[in-house]
Amino acid sequence: MVTTPATADFDNLPAWLSHLESLHPKDIELGLERVQSVYNQLALNFSSSKVILIAGTNGKGTSCHLMQQILTAHGYSVGCYNSPHISDYRERVTLNTDWFSEQQHCQAFAAIEQARGETPLTYFEFGTLAAIYLLAQAKPDFILLEVGLGGRLDATNIVEPDLSVITTIDLDHQDWLGTNREVIGFEKAGIFRTKGLAVCGDLNPPDTVKQQALEKQLNIVWQQQDFHYQVEADTWSWQGQKSEFNHCIKPNMPLQNASTVLACFEQLNIRLNTDTVNQCFKSFQLAGRWQQIAHSPNVIIDVAHNPESIRFMREKLNQTQCSGKKIAVFGMLKDKDIKTVVESIKDSFELWLLADINQPRGAKATDLAEYLPKNAQVECFGSIEQAYQAAQQQASADDLIVVFGSFWVITDILTD
Structure with a gap:
């Protein structure tokens, strides 16, 4: 078990990132065995946080950031892991929208380096473990983890979520996930946990997702079945099972994903202030998205x-x-x-x-x-x-x- 970070082999973030790039011959190698073994060595404690795992072809990043923004505006502390970054690696891990310092990243990388021993990790796997380490140490009220590729075999799936979310399912990463929505849907549904909470935001989810939800006896809500949104001239409205938001400001993101985010809050029994939510919609802008x-x-x-x-x-x-x-x-x-x-x-x-x-x-x-x-x-x-x-x-x-x-x-x- 790792209790303190190892003595860093490198004293700056660029050196660590260069090290990560040299560790594995492949950019992508799906599978959880190697990551799980290192994760077990870390013995991280998430008892102070609600963990939300977010998969999907599109909308993962925008959904994570909107969820973080709304939760933060309501007074919660929120850690978030996203990938890839655009300009600076530190964009990937945030606490209440703030980056962790370069020193904190280096300490997290040192902890993973010590825990992995001779276990080979890809750049993404190493970075994901380091992000999870940082967020576990921070102990925020909520931890939002964006799935990198698929779901079932993605490195983020080693953490047990309190809520599993699928935003959308479409064709992408076909060399890795399959060439049709049914196969891809099965991979996304790998983030579901038996009898767990879940939200599916896809407008027409594949049968494989429905089957996984049934087999795992999920407490799941579905877009267009359990929650709905309507587009108006200059506004939009949302109805769930227990709450509704009418004539809201349209955020700079697909409304389908904003609707999914509101359903997540309802699943978690989080009461929201309408004015606060609307302000978040008004100000929402994610780097690199229109x-x-x-x-x-x-x-x-x-x-x-x-x-x-x-x-x-x-x-x-x-x-x-x-x-x-x-x-x-x-x-x-x-x-x-x-x-x-x-x-x-x-x-x-x-x-x-x-x-x-x-x-x-x-x-x-x-x-x-x-x-x-x-x-x-x-x-x-x-x-x-x-x-x-x-x-x-x-x-x-x-x-x-x-x-x-x-x-x-x-x-x-x-x-x-």
């Missing part, structure tokens, strides 16, 4: 990288006034559903500036171009930075530049 970073020309960044998130981005794009032309700066990972993503958004831009993502999983700009119509105006670049510079050079003040397709794309823009 975020404006410049004017004249307007520049929007969005990490959207799968069909569902692209559909939401397309809706926002259609609602955005633009008297000039719309320019896409676009890159994707090659293991994503590039064909469906491009098909959903191909008619929304007059100019496509495509970029290589210079990572092992990155797609080439020339490969992306194959999915666009033959008559589309397309230019290809060797990097995101080059494509973005070209957009700025070619755009006039009344144009709109939208940079999207991957966390890697947004990271390159914000750190340029």
Whole structure:
């Protein structure tokens, strides 16, 4: 059992992160045996916290942050783990929206290094264990854990949740999770616990999720069955089994996910103040989600990288006034559903500036171009930075530049 952090082999965060990258030959290796063995060595105590485990194809990050914001506004202390980060690794772990210090991260990494012994861990597994360590030490009222990939075999699933949440289920990470919603739904449902509390926010959940809920005798509520939302002209309303919110401000996120968040609070018997919730809706903004970073020309960044998130981005794009032309700066990972993503958004831009993502999983700009119509105006670049510079050079003040397709794309823009 580890009771105190080991003496750090490295005295700064970049050195630790470089170490993490060198530990395992793969970026992803699904399975809980190795992570579970290290976690058991840590002997962490979560008795002071309610743990909420959040899985889903889309909406995990926005749901986590909205939940954290609402809980914090009601006076609760809230720890949150999300991935990936955009500009700074410390974005991944927060306490009441504040980052932990570099020193605290280094201490957590040292604790995991001591506990793992010779056990190999991927970058994500090591970081997840360190995040869980930090949050367990902080002992907040609530701990929100965003599942990284799938659910059943994801490193976050080693923690026993008080509430399991599935936001949405769509095609993504098909090389790892499967090529249809039934198989992917089974993986997401791996975060359910026998006779536990759960929320499913998907509008049409696969039969595999329903079956898992039945077999595990869940106390579960379903979107459109046990809770509902209605979209009005400038507002929206929500009805649950015990409470309702009428004529609310629309937050900058899919209302389907905001509806799921409200259902989570009802499942946990948390009473909310309507004015406080509305203020949270009004101020909600998550970095990299339809975020404006410049004017004249307007520049929007969005990490959207799968069909569902692209559909939401397309809706926002259609609602955005633009008297000039719309320019896409676009890159994707090659293991994503590039064909469906491009098909959903191909008619929304007059100019496509495509970029290589210079990572092992990155797609080439020339490969992306194959999915666009033959008559589309397309230019290809060797990097995101080059494509973005070209957009700025070619755009006039009344144009709109939208940079999207991957966390890697947004990271390159914000750190340029």
